[in-house]
Amino acid sequence: MKSIVAKALFSSHSYTEYRKLVADLLLEGKSTGNEQSESLTNYSKLNEARMNRLEKTIQISEDVILKLQHLDNHYIWLVISEGWCGDAAQILPILNKMALASEKKIDLRIVLRDENDELMSQYLTNGGKAIPKVIVICKEAGIVRADWGPRPEGATELMAKHKREVGPIDEKIKTDLQLWYLADKGNSVQEELVQIMENIKYNRL
Structure with a gap:
């Protein structure tokens, strides 16, 4: 295992620990991350409400559960996140439920982006630190x-369509993205990650 990944794992959080970390910071009027602002704290508050709702409503399909439980090996899903990230708030509750449903085949661990810059630099998206x-x-x-x-x-x-046709991220695309996640009900995250795990299982990666 790369030393960068091993180092991040050593300081990683369980899902429950991550939720508590974010909640405790909010009690102090703060968000996670190096940058502190009223807007980031407000995003973190909104994300707390989203995650609470998703924990109650997200359902993992029976097909996904069976595939996860029949993985040949045990895996760690190490997730780079921050409390203010809207996409993370939509996705982490799904990952947690998938890990729980896997019957210990998957161990979910979470690290903060700004505390793990070396790790983040290894997993950039189009040159950016997207999480x-x-x-x-x-x-x-x-x-x-x-x-x-x-x-x-x-x-x-x-998001790509918006950037092509409109330009920078604005409130409209944030709303449209939220509506997309609501309509999708976590199905795309489940299907895409299970496909990755299946590809690993059959040595296609």
């Missing part, structure tokens, strides 16, 4: 097998 980023590590072999993120394909296409 969340899921790094798939085989526990038995101790190697990184794949990565995924920062968004499902449909959400990525929506």
Whole structure:
């Protein structure tokens, strides 16, 4: 395992620990990350509400559960995130439910982007530090097998279309993205990650 990944794992959080970390900072009027601002704190508050709702409503399909439970090896999903990130708030509750449904085949661990710049630099998206980023590590072999993120394909296409036709990220695309996630109900994240895990299982990666 690369020393950068191993170092990040050593300081990583469980899903429950991550939720508590973000919640405790909000009690102090802060968000995670190096930059502190009222807008980032407000995004973190909004994301807390989203994650609470998703934890109650997201359902993992039976097909996905079976595939996860029949993986040949055990894996770590190391996720790079921040409390203010809207995409992370939409995706992390799904990853947590998938890991729980896998019957310990998957161990979900989370690290903060700004505290792990060296790791983030290894998993850039088009040269940018886009999050969340899921790094798939085989526990038995101790190697990184794949990565995924920062968004499902449909959400990525929506964002790309907006940038082509409108330009910079604005409130409209943030709203449109939220509506996309609501309509998708977590299905794309489940399908895309299961496909990655299946590809690893059958040595296609």
